[in-house]
Amino acid sequence: MDQSCDRTRNSLSQSPTPPLVGVETGPASEFTGKYMVLLRDGEMKEGLQAIKRVASLTSVCVAADYEGAAVRMDEAGKAEVFVLDKLGVAVVSADPPQLRRLQSAAAEGGAILAVEPERIMYAIEPARDRLAILDYLRGYRDAVNRLYDSLTGVPGEAEKELAALTAFTDNAEFTWGVQATRVNQSRFSGRGVRVAVLDTGFDLDHPDFVGRPVVSHSFVHVQTIEDVHDHGTHCIGTALGAQQLAGGVRRYGCAFGGDIYVGKVLSNQGSGADSAILAGINWAITNSCRVISMSLGARVQPGGAFSSIYENVAQRALTSNPGALIIAAAGNDSNRPIVIAPVSRPANCPSILAVAALDSNLGIARFSNGGINPNGGGVDVAGQGVSVFSSVPDSFPAWDQPGGPGRPWPPRYHTISGTSMATPHVAGIAAMWLEARGAGTTAQGLWQLLTGSAVRLLLPSRDVGAGLVQGPV
Template sequence: MTTSGNSPYSSSGQPETTGRYLVLLDTDNIDDGLRAMDDSAGIRHVAHSADFRDHSPSGEQLASEDSLVFDELGVAVVTMEPGQAQALNAATMRGSSVIAVEPERVVRAIEDPDPDGYLPAPPGFAETDIITIPVDYLKGYRDAVNHLVDRLLPKEQEAESVLGRGGAVADGSITWGLDVTKASTSQYSGLGLKVAVLDTGFDLTHPDFVGRAVSSKSFIEGEEVQDGNGHGTHCIGTACGSKLPEILPRYGVAYNSEIYVGKVLSNEGSGADGGILAGINWAIASGCQIISMSLGAMVLPGQNHSAVYENVGRRALRRGSLIIAAAGNDSFRQFGVIVPVSHPANCPSIMAIAALRPNLKMAPFSNGGINRNGGQIDLAAPGVDVYSSWPMPTRYSTISGTSMATPHVAGLAALHAEATGARGRELWAQLTQRAWRLSLPSRDVGSGLAQAPD
């Protein structure tokens, strides 16, 4: 079996790792955990995120430190030999303040699921099942099936029929995502809320964001926050874009929120767990109530979620920060293939978001909650033909993915937080309780389509 050049898996089907490790510590006894790291594995001279500006290191500092603990999260990123990692793992069995040790993964932007060329086969599935099928053939097959369904069930396409060019409703004033989530008619705007988007950065020169409160930091060595990819700018536009952009349609949900840009993925769209955790640590230390992450790594059937990220999700909720992440684009539902929710969205304490088409049916690429131990879908949101901001001079782009669904929910979370004052787990409950129930399995859409407060 071969793998795609963009796959976060090696040819053996195992997650791609960096050689570093994540060490989960007891937040009430971080110093005890650091002493245990020294006693068990000889790891000394651990830097603290609290010692750096904004409570997080820059990309260069993150790369240069062999051992660094994120004080807000109780997680250390450590360069060590496998034997040292084994010694630390043994310490977890003895009931020390070291709770878990995991390899650091490579994590990537969850990209538009319709690339040119050939679609890669997910690890664990036979290569001949999918990888040799040209995209043009799959598109033709998909279009033929959709045409037949539309003829037999014409009511299913009613939602799509109101769309104009670029994913906007027919009058061109708003995108279909803002329409079906009722964001366009909500009286709330995210005023006073801080929304962090951890992605490929942001086009700080985009004219639709002039005058907005934007804080930013890069956690990628050698790269500034300025977005050389487009993925981050698109996600920020959906979550926090202007109510009155210079060129319609309106595409942003929480248009009065404060924007926090964490560049945790390179301009090529790749990063690692350490950078993601640095961005989360920075967002929590900055008081961000919502953290949006359209990134991940594929998870295999039966694979457990990360103990480190699960604890980070819990600790964030206790601090009043809700982490929202993309479920992943690895499925081929037209062939009956549903892939589990991606890392880190598969953690029970991180909200996982699936993608819907304009007719409110499942996007064929959207992953599902098929793993028993975590990995559930919590909500669904618009994720096909989503129009939003893009780096200049292109300015706008229409793309698809669970990456596009996730910032819809992040923006809606800001509206609910403004409307109710809810934070953390209470905010999670508000979002799921207000969701519009759909005639689709909870495995695929969780509580349903996310909705704005009135």
């Protein structure tokens, strides 16, 4: 993703094309100058003592000291050591000699297990309307070609073409994503399941969420939970949007009965440090959220490794009882068929459910990253990620022209594309499965439900994993 978060919104009054958003970063990795330290599971006290002793650090901020782990990030930022006790991770300020001592301690295999530089992650890149239009035209062309081939009986293609003819479109009642995942047929709503969406915040005044309890906290210094960006509100709408909508539009949300937890871990400009994201995960787990949705990430180079910090955090959450499932966007760095980029960080961790994006013909989206790195970084499932209609804040660009050339959608709604949009579909459906199978279902069991019930697609598992997620009917 370009470091800039400026928008180029669609200005077509007919056949509007959604902007592409997701989890791309700039060409070079960005670091904050701080470091993440992984501590041995169950040895938080010993690990903190080791950090203080080895690196001669004294100023400490502990997430557990705040009610519900709702950390004040200004205070955490001033501390030399910021402890995320539920995760077994500390974020430290260390000069080169202190860093070397911490790395030596990690190599010795005591309470300190690993040290990694803290990085910046992102939610969005500028929209690329021309490429999105080409996506639409390419999909239309491919659909026509498939129809022609099926009618003329191309040898060896019959079964493939039959499956490929499956296509979905938004109608007056439901978005195509709600239809393709059987959410509209389900009797489950995710009722009673806590779902945390860690993103750019939320439009607390959106009319579709009036009367819905929202638990929220901002992990971005001096910024409120309010979403002036749009990414977070769009993702929350897809995961947890209402069944009956105030705006009179089609249903776009999955788990309308789920409990909404909003962690603002990305700034109004769409970026955030690992410390904020990990603090959000720590907060979500502390508050018993069973599903954690993260449409964010950083670019990974071909052959690049996954973060041992995030992997251990996700693995500990996944294997605890009942546990929490972390779901993350695979990323938008590809330009298929020419370039397939590897799954982004942190979705490339084996214990994080990585989500690819599909178009309405159930083909892989041009931008969706793939599982090309040999050491981790596979795609696990796929969701709807092209032309996804959902909620956005009232501060969204072009609201001053409702119905005009800049506003092909009703106010407070917009259609966007990206693996960021596929991810909350999966998160909402995960909540529905937890309601269907009961609160005793473990996070590992939930992973198996999502992958085991997915519709297999005639596409490489490298691109779509187990296939298209399906809601419980």
